[in-house]
Amino acid sequence: MxxxxxxxxxxxxxxxxxxxxxxxxxxxxxxxxxxxxxxxxxxxxxxxxxxIPGMIDDQVHFREPGFPNKGTIASESRAAVAGGITSFMEMPNVNPQTTTLEALEDKYVRASKGSLANYSFYLGATNDNLEVIKNLNPNQACGIKIFMGASTGNMLVDNEDTLNAIFANAPTVIATHCENTPMISALEEEYRAKYGDNIPMNLHGEIRSREACLASSKLATELAIKHKSRLHVLHLTTADELYLFQKNKQLADLKGANITAEVCVHHLFFNDKDYDTLGSLIKCNPAVKKASDQLALIKAVQDDVIDIIATDHAPHTWDEKQNESYFKAPSGLPLVQHALVSVLEHYHNGNFSLEKIVQKTSHAVAERYQLKDRGYLREGYIxxxxxxxxxxxxTVTKENIRYHCGWSPFxxxxxxxxxxxxxxxxxxxxxxxxxxxxxxxxxxxxxx
Incomplete structure (x- = not known):
């Protein structure tokens, strides 16, 4: 054809x-x-x-298998394609978790029967699947996902020896969620003592604190430099973390590591003032933080301190998001349909050039993950x-939203x-x- x-x-x-x-x-x-x-x-x-080359989203949660009430590979890939996203890389915190090679291949089979976009999947790390990680064929997964902040089930990797071993032996890119869980847990108890279960949503960014983000991101970059690892730090949210990537990119080059960083569309678009109108709809981990952080992230994209723009698309049902209890309202929001147009708002506002947007949403993703023949408008490329x-x-309306969950923060x-x-x-x-x-x-x- x-x-x-x-x-x-x-x-x-x-x-x-x-x-x-x-x-x-x-x-x-x-x-x-x-x-x-x-x-x-x-x-x-x-x-x-x-x-433009279609957006390649290296961070989505399409909820399959295990959570069809939130979304499926079929439903969310349709929304992605309508948003100009042509390829996605999906996360392992599903049910069963993608922490074995068998579970990984099962997701490829599922996608082959339902995804309208191109696809790859992460192998998830745990405190006890090091041998699985060592035996991974580098071409079998887009990367290895480490939750260095709390996640579902047993996917929090907090054992120091395990972290060192993964960074030393990972056969492919390591992608990290960086938050320090003990620091967050202590703040949760402090705020619970003051407010009970109904902590105001606008305090989410204080509980999932900048200090917790910085401590974990610093640990990840130090491990990558120590072991000469290929590290990609996902969804940065604070101005405080950015110096790590200015400093450590140069140091990493000298030490043989390879470190890149990412920001998500909602952290570029929203700030803590938006909790007043959107509340739990923008509750996510790591949290939307202050306007000063938002501006710093935008500048970091402009200055190429941040390499990639992604979504962290993570749908929950409308009813789940309406829960008034801070601790029961889940974190995550659906984004793939509106990601690219939300980044284009920064073009209209004079923040990003079109060339910069294409670099961050397609070219850089293809380079970071070593995709074959994708990510550019070139003769011979797919x-x-x-x-x-x-x-x-x-205008975004309930009638034109394509996510299975049926709502959007936009x-x-x-x-x-x-x-x-x-x-x-x-x-x-x-x-x-x-x-x-x-x-x-x-x-x-x-x-x-």
Whole structure:
């Protein structure tokens, strides 16, 4: 099948240029000015809109297996594709947890039968599955996920010897959730003594404190430098942590480690003032913090201290999120449908260039995880594409939310841009209004 996308503004590798793109057999076969359409090609006129490599989201929780009331690989990948996300990497805290090679392969089978986007999965670390981690084929998983802050079940890895062994022996990228659990637990008890179970939601960022984040991020970077590990620190939330990545990137280069950092779209978009209107809807771990932290994170993206922008998409049901008890209202929010357009708000506000957004949402993810033939608009590369209309506002409503959970923290917000087309492996999946193709995505392949 052939498709010619003509009259597009390509945003790729630090440049914007007017080009046509010819897709054949799922790959970009030619990029040039005024390509003549083959007789058997479908022609899509971009009308001067911007064509980018699809967003690659390296941090999602699609809730399968185990929590179909919250979401499934099928439901959440549909929402992702409608949001211009063409590939995702999914986390291990499901049921059963993805902490064995058998559970890992089971998720690939599930995705092959339901995911509209391309997919890969993390192997989860525990205090007692070191041998499983050592035996992992580097191409079998996108990475190894370590919860260095509390998580579900037994996935908190807090044994010092185990952490050292994982950092010393991991055959692939280590992705960490960095929060110090004892520090958080002490603050929970302190605030419980004062407020009971009904702690105000706007204190969440004080309980999941900046000190707890910094202590854990510092430990992770120190371990990576000690063992020459490949470390990716997920969802930074504080100004305090950023110096680690300015300092340790240089030190890591000298010591043979490889350290990168990430911010999530909601930490760029919201700050602690938003708890007053959104409450538990923006309760997440690590927490949304102060406006000063939000501004520092934005600047860190501008200055390339932060390498990647992702979502940490984590849906819960509406009823669960309405729980008034601070301790019973779960942490996490659905984001994949609106992630890319929320980052584009920073373009409209003058914070990020389009080239910077593409670098952080696609190019850098492909490089960090060593994806094969994805993440760029290049001849010979797989055609994972998103077409953006930067002048087509749309308002998020209950009727147009595609998440299985049926709600969004952006409900009622009018974004200035829209995703008007998504191609996955060359297949035109979304036309700006509807999912128009049921072709399943592919298992991501790594060049490791």
């Amino acid at each position: 052939k498709t010619l996308i003509c009259n597009a503004q390509l945003v790729n590798e630090g440049k914007i240029s007017t080009q046509d793109v010819l897709i054949e057999n799922g790959r970009i076969s030619r990029i040039d000015r005024q390509i003549t359409a083959p007789a058997d090609a479908k022609v899509v006129d971009a009308n001067g809109n911007h064509l 055609a994972d594409l998103a077409l953006l209309d930067l002048n087509k506002p749309h 409900n009622g917000y009018t974004f200035q841009s829209s995703v008007i087309g998504t191609w996955v492996n060359g297949n035109h999946m979304f036309d700006g209004e509807r999912i128009i193709n049921k072709q399943f995505g592919e298992r991501l392949v790594f060049d490791r």
